[in-house]
Amino acid sequence: MKRIAIDMDGVMANVKPKFLDLYEQDYGIRLQPEQYLGKKIYQLPNVMEFRNHYFQKGFFRDLEVMENAVEVIKWLQEHYEVFITTAAMEFRNSFEDKYDWLAEHFPYLHWKNIVFCGNKSIINADYMIDDNAFNFEGFIGKGLLFTAFHNVEEKRYTRVDNWLEVKTFFEQELN
Amino acid sequence: MKRIAIDMDGVMANVKPKFLDLYEQDYGIRLQPEQYLGKKIYQLPNVMEFRNHYFQKGFFRDLEVMENAVEVIKWLQEHYEVFITTAAMEFRNSFEDKYDWLAEHFPYLHWKNIVFCGNKSIINADYMIDDNAFNFEGFIGKGLLFTAFHNVEEKRYTRVDNWLEVKTFFEQELN
Numbered sequence: 001m002k003r004i005a006i007d008m009d010g011v012m013a014n015v016k017p018k019f020l021d022l023y024e025q026d027y028g029i030r031l032q033p034e035q036y037l038g039k040k041i042y043q044l045p046n047v048m049e050f051r052n053h054y055f056q057k058g059f060f061r062d063l064e065v066m067e068n069a070v071e072v073i074k075w076l077q078e079h080y081e082v083f084i085t086t087a088a089m090e091f092r093n094s095f096e097d098k099y100d101w102l103a104e105h106f107p108y109l110h111w112k113n114i115v116f117c118g119n120k121s122i123i124n125a126d127y128m129i130d131d132n133a134f135n136f137e138g139f140i141g142k143g144l145l146f147t148a149f150h151n152v153e154e155k156r157y158t159r160v161d162n163w164l165e166v167k168t169f170f171e172q173e174l175n
Numbered sequence: 176m177k178r179i180a181i182d183m184d185g186v187m188a189n190v191k192p193k194f195l196d197l198y199e200q201d202y203g204i205r206l207q208p209e210q211y212l213g214k215k216i217y218q219l220p221n222v223m224e225f226r227n228h229y230f231q232k233g234f235f236r237d238l239e240v241m242e243n244a245v246e247v248i249k250w251l252q253e254h255y256e257v258f259i260t261t262a263a264m265e266f267r268n269s270f271e272d273k274y275d276w277l278a279e280h281f282p283y284l285h286w287k288n289i290v291f292c293g294n295k296s297i298i299n300a301d302y303m304i305d306d307n308a309f310n311f312e313g314f315i316g317k318g319l320l321f322t323a324f325h326n327v328e329e330k331r332y333t334r335v336d337n338w339l340e341v342k343t344f345f346e347q348e349l350n
Contacts, residue, residue, distance in 0.1 A: 005297075083297050089286040095270035111264040112294040118287030122180075122258050124299035124315055140299055 001081050002126040004170070005115075005141075006073065008086040008098060010131035010148045012106070013063035022053055033149070040150045054091050061097035065105050068163035074108055075167060079174055084109060085123050087135070088116035129166060133157055144169065176256050177301040179345070180290075180316075181248065183261040183273060185306035185323045187281070188238035197228055208324070215325045229266050236272035240280045243338035249283055250342060254349055259284060260298050262310070263291035304341060308332055319344065 009015050019041045024030050027047065036044065042051035053059055076082050084102065088094045095116060102109055117123065120130070121138030128136065129144045133154045136143030144166070145157040160166045184190050194216045199205050202222065211219065217226035228234055251257050259277065263269045270291060277284055292298065295305070296313030303311060304319045308329045311318030319341070320332040335341045 003297075085297070088291075089289050092271060092274050095274070095291070096267060099267050099270070110293070114264050114293060115297055116264075116270070116291040118285070118289060122178075122260075122290055122299055124297055 001079075002173075003081040003083065003124075003141075004076060005083050005085040005120075005123050005125035005128040005130075007128070007130040007132070007135070007146070008084060008102075009060070009063070010150075011129055011146045012066055012069045012073070012084070013060070013101065014066045015063055016149060017064055018059075018062075023047075023050065026050065037149050038153045043150075055093055057093045058097060060091075060094045061101055063101065066163060068167075070105060072163040072167045073106065076170060077108070080127075080170065081113075082109070083113045083115055083123075083125060085115045085117060085120060085125075085128070087118055087120060087132075089118040129160065176254075177348075178256040178258065178299075178316075179251060180258050180260040180295075180298050180300035180303040180305075182303070182305040182307070182310070182321070183259060183277075184235070184238070185325075186304055186321045187241055187244045187248070187259070188235070188276065189241045190238055191324060192239055193234075193237075198222075198225065201225065212324050213328045218325075230268055232268045233272060235266075235269045236276055238276065241338060243342075245280060247338040247342045248281065251345060252283070255302075255345065256288075257284070258288045258290055258298070258300060260290045260292060260295060260300075260303070262293055262295060262307075264293040304335065 006012060020031055023041055042048060073082060086098060088098055102114060120135040123139065126141045127144060128139050128141055129146055131146045131148040131151055133145055133151060133156060136157055143157045145151060145154060145159045147159055147161045160169060181187060195206055198216055217223060248257060261273060263273055277289060295310040301316045302319060303314050303316055304321055306321045306323040306326055308320055308326060308331060311332055318332045320326060320329060320334045322334055322336045335344060
């Protein structure tokens with residue numbers, strides 16, 4: 001059985017709505033797509049401290065589930081070994097939040113298949129679904145770039161725009 | 176640079192003294208080596224619930240550091256890529272304790288090189304130092320079994336009895 005490594009933030013969890021709300025709360029401006037497409041929110045001018053939200057307890061606990069993720073990952077588990085591989089390690093306060101979020105929304109995932117890491121070159125898998133292209137550098141398998149507002153200009157990797165496209169890709173791989 | 180994956184409990188952290196103290200506290204008996212050699216403490220007769228200590232907040236926070244681990248891992252980092260790979264994922268309450276323990280005793284380790292996982296077949300490394308032989312099944316590199324009271328009868332893997340032996344092994348690998 002081939003193995004798929006799946007990222008959480010920006011892939012299973014939709015971070016964008018929370019980012020836009022927090023930005024509006026912090027700076028009084030509702031960002032429009034043309035302002036943030038192609039970058040991370042904290043890479044906008046003069047908002048470096050926006051990134052500190054990541055370090056707060058609770059930040060990762062109430063993120064929206066990405067549309068169709070629950071059903072498609074359940075389907076993937078029937079045909080592949082599925083591991084959740086999230087770069088949590090920079091954020092000590094994210095561990096319990098991420099664990100509880102997975103338990104709430106993806107109760108069918110076994111703890112043996114969850115990985116909190118930093119540098120993802122440590123992951124041994126055939127495929128990796130991730131919204132950060134830098135995670136594919138040094139990865140031994142095939143990277144699938146999950147479309148996010150910050151990666152729309154990245155051209156180097158096979159792209160999947162949503163979970164239905166992920167399912168289509170892996171249905172074809174099975175044939 | 177070749178990569179070494181290093182387990183925490185029983186390898187970097189010495190769990191045995193705490194186990195013996197807790198067993199005495201719970202059951203009023205100071206275990207002697209002939210009673211526990213070759214097994215985990217919770218595999219002794221009628222003490223299945225002893226394993227519940229793992230689930231308590233704080234259990235992993237105050238473990239002793241294994242002798243010479245700090246110096247030898249620092250030396251390894253000069254010659255190898257070092258990743259800490261601990262099967263924390265069964266124990267939600269262990270995450271912050273393990274993270275803080277590493278920060279206290281091994282402040283030179285970068286968060287990018289720390290991995291909390293379940294099944295260690297997900298680890299992509301050239302070597303793995305671990306006290307549980309089952310972690311080498313499915314591992315793509317070479318396993319080095321770190322001697323612990325529970326694994327004394329295991330014969331399948333190269334054995335290292337302590338951190339000075341680990342250093343000697345990797346000095347030879349460099350030649």
